[in-house]
Amino acid sequence: MLPGGIYIFTVQLGVLTGWPTSMMTPLSLGFVGLDKLSEAYRLAYLFCGFGVTVGYLNSILGSYEASFISAGKQLIPNCFA
Incomplete structure (x- = not known):
């Protein structure tokens, strides 16, 4: 890779x-308003965490199956909260 390409990629x-x-x-304020802003942040970061977990488990196990099973196990208790 050319040295200039590294700067463009960065x-x-x-x-x-x-x-x-x-x-x-601004997007959360537009969708849910100020009174529910903390809940919108919580959901956004929850799903960001799922994406990181799925990618991490896939890199370790080499399969998406276990990754999505573990993400589903984390979502089920939140359905009842």
Whole structure:
């Protein structure tokens, strides 16, 4: 890879990973309002955590099956809360 390509990749990575975080507040306010903002944050970070868990388990086990089973086991108790 060319040295200039590394800088282009770094800028793209920063923009694509930072944009959703910076836009979470205005989008959440638009969808749920100020009184439910903390609940919207909780759900957003919950699903971000599921994505990280699925990717991590897939890299360890080499299969998506166990990853989605473990994510489902985490979601079931939240249905009854």
